[in-house]
Amino acid sequence: MPEGDVLRRTADRFQLALTGHVVVRSDLRWPSAATVDLTGTTVLETRSYGKHLLTRFDDGRTLHTHLRMEGYWRIWRTGSREAAARSPQVRAVLATEEWTAVGHHLGMLDVVRTRDERTLLGHLGPDLLGETVDxxxxxxxxxxxxxxxxxxxxxxxxxxxxxxxxxxxxxxxxxxxxxxxxxxxxxxxxxxxxxxxxxxxxxxxxxxxxxxxxxxxxxxxxxxxxxxxxxxxxxxxxxxxxxxxxxxxxxxx
CATH class of the missing domain: 1.10.8.50 (Helicase, Ruva Protein; domain 3)
Structure with a gap:
């Protein structure tokens, strides 16, 4: 299972590629989020917490993902063959004009109000990669x-x-x-x-x-x-x- 270091590096890549840019394609292939459309929102930031990834948008929503055992995100140039994300293993696609993030084999996916993130993470202990640790x-x-x-x-x-x-x-x-x-x-x-x-x-x-x-x-x-x-x-x-x-x-x- 990917550990905290992998999630932090993934968050850093999201930060560089997506933060401050408008989502032009949103495709969440997950039963509870299949009708959610993030197109038109602006990505505010992506942060990791332990083994969890939180991508926050300017409309007050957060995309939460967990990689579980086999999951991973890859970022491709928008318009490339890989960014088309045609594989049946793809669970989420977020694209801006320049970059496309593709989530494969994701183990968890939720879209919640940013102020409600604690309902997903509140049971966790301190994040060892946090800026400070309690x-x-x-x-x-x-x-x-x-x-x-x-x-x-x-x-x-x-x-x-x-x-x-x-x-x-x-x-x-x-x-x-x-x-x-x-x-x-x-x-x-x-x-x-x-x-x-x-x-x-x-x-x-x-x-x-x-x-x-x-x-x-x-x-x-x-x-x-x-x-x-x-x-x-x-x-x-x-x-x-x-x-x-x-x-x-x-x-x-």
Whole structure:
């Protein structure tokens, strides 16, 4: 599933291509929004919040999308073959005179009044890629999870928003924490969350996440050479793989 860094880069591309321009084509291929027409509105801005994308228009409406597991947005020159968006996988098209944004395999799509965005996002924890992060609120939510494994708390968007399996694994590796350490036994949760925030910020700037453990099953650890292992966070059907180094992140004795 795309994580916070991907959504922030997507929002930045929307900002550059669409902000301040009039929509000349609006095609929302989604049952609850199929009759919604955004043509004639001006794009005010696009922002990400965790794994969510919010495109705001001057008529007081917001297009909210979530990529889920396979979704992505691409921006093409208006009039190009790709901008025609004829694929059956396309779920949304927004075009200005110059650029066309095409959303493929989107997992969620809503059009709401901008003032009602909270009805969609109000349950989420602080966005780790926000300009500021309410650390006290994040720690309050972390504390409420008790002995839940740390990897699962990192994945919980109601604690902090934006972390998925990549940044959960990589931040735990950076702090040498066994992924199934009970949340209330993590020595300094604020430090762990700060590490995840820095990793996300760096991934936005560099265009790629850290690559120390995630997806490196049986390959040598960059620190100690031990083969990377993989375990499971959460129970089916919500299980997620968590990669880790059995030596650098050894389970407590």
């Amino acid at each position: 650390v006290d609120e994040a720690l309050r939510r972390w504390s409420a999870r008790g002995s839940t494994p740390a990897a699962e708390v990192l994945l919980d968007q109601t604690v902090v928003a934006g972390i998925g399996t990549i940044f959960a694994a990589e931040s735990l590796f950076a702090e040498r924490l066994w992924p199934w350490t009970p949340a209330d036994a993590v020595p300094d949760p604020s430090r762990l969350l700060a590490v995840a925030r820095r990793q996300l910020q760096r991934a936005v700037a560099e265009g790629r996440p850290p690559g120390h453990v995630h997806g490196r099953l049986r390959r040598p650890c960059h620190r100690c050479g031990t083969p990377i292992a993989v375990g499971q966070a959460r129970k089916p059907p919500m299980e997620r793989p968590i990669f880790y180094c059995p030596r650098c992140q050894a389970a407590p004795a």
